[in-house]
Amino acid sequence: MKTDAIEGQSYISERHVPIFTRFDMWHQYQVSSTQNMDVRDKLNGLQRMCIDEVIDEAVTFINSTKWRRDHFTEGIYHTMPTLGTHYELNFLNDSNHRERVTLFRPEMPVIPLKSHPVDFSEKLNIVMPLSGRIDTFVLFLTHFEEILIKMKNRIFLTIVYFGKSMQDLLNVFQPFIAKHRFRSHHIQLVTDRNFSRAYALDLGIKSWKGKQDPIVFLCDVDIIFSQEFVDRCMTYPQKKSRVYYPIVFSLYNPKVLEAYFNQKLTKLSDKLKVSSDYGLWRSFGFGMACIYRSDYLNIGGFETGIKEWGEEDVLLYKKFAQSKITVIRAPDPNIFHLWHHKHCDQSLSDQHYKSCIKSKTYNEGSHMQLGYLVLKEDINQDRPYKRRLH
Incomplete structure (x- = not known):
């Protein structure tokens, strides 16, 4: 089932193909539809803990005398709702040998934690x-x-x-x-x-x-x-x-x-x-x-x-x-x-x-919109440009 989750997937539309987030030891690089999002983020505390755990697991999996944690170069991941997170990690050792490790962190079952009534009589x-x-x-x-x-x-x-x-x-x-x-x-x-x-x-x-x-x-x-x-x-x-x-x-x-x-x-x-x-x-x-x-x-x-x-x-x-x-x-x-x-x-x-x-x-x-205002003189105003721009 874990292999099926990351291999042989087909999609109704090319837009449904998942985009991976790329990461190294210090940063992650992700695509966002929000224009004010940074294209490169520092890994925060929880993200760093998660990445460290994945790297350690990968090193343990391929462990021999030629692989160490500092051989990790970069990786990618994406999360699939209800299934889990798919990781691909790349390693390069001192002998210039390369290894790619595929890992999967399964989604845990939903666990109810607590409920409480909401008091709408509050001011x-x-x-x-x-x-x-x-x-x-x-x-x-x-x-x-x-x-x-x-x-x-x-x-x-x-x-x-x-x-x-x-x-x-x-x-x-x-x-x-x-x-x-x-x-x-x-x-x-x-x-x-x-x-x-x-x-x-x-x-x-x-x-x-x-x-x-x-x-x-x-x-x-x-x-x-x-x-x-x-x-x-x-x-x-x-x-x-x-x-x-x-x-x-x-x-x-x-x-x-x-x-x-x-x-x-x-x-x-x-x-x-x-x-x-x-x-x-x-x-x-x-x-x-x-x-x-x-x-x-x-x-x-x-x-x-x-x-x-x-x-x-x-x-x-x-x-x-x-x-x-x-x-x-x-x-x-x-x-x-x-x-x-x-x-x-x-x-x-x-x-x-x-x-x-x-x-x-x-x-x-x-x-x-700002690009259109800058390039307005270069755009044929007689064409239905808005249908083409959207």
């Missing part, structure tokens, strides 16, 4: 930093309204607003409050410092006055989400046990999309599509999270003194990753990051300025 506190951007906040309220109607008294909105006055905010928020009789909210005005996302989120989380230990959703104003996401936000976290870090789908620059599709995308619903034509998974972003308030406080919270771009999110994520709390990290098709102009401050360090520019370029458009 969800959405904490949002805000400085200006009132038009974007109005758009947020439009989508938040649908969730509020379903969630009733189980949802709380905390806004930490930076500015001399919050009158502009109240002008759009008070009609919303009156319409829905929405009392479960708190606005914290910050007048004595420049905008700081870490400071705002930390202040918003600590400003909670209720007796419950709520689940906190760290949210930005340019995030759109649905009830399905809220359900996951309240399902995955477990007190002292798990936190949820969704991978957000980040939408491309609408001007790039309109130029590529040669049509106006006037409605937001025209853009909220999980498709490589419309955006990408923001796997490099750690800003959105669903966490019990007590777990946030116990882990030490944000480093509020950090001024570099994006670093506070990563450091909080690292705190959880390096603790005994399990981090649930997965793509979530019901939470979107709206495109907006990103300013990369010249005062940033070289490393953080480069990271900011990298993030900015990823979010402009796909390789195909």
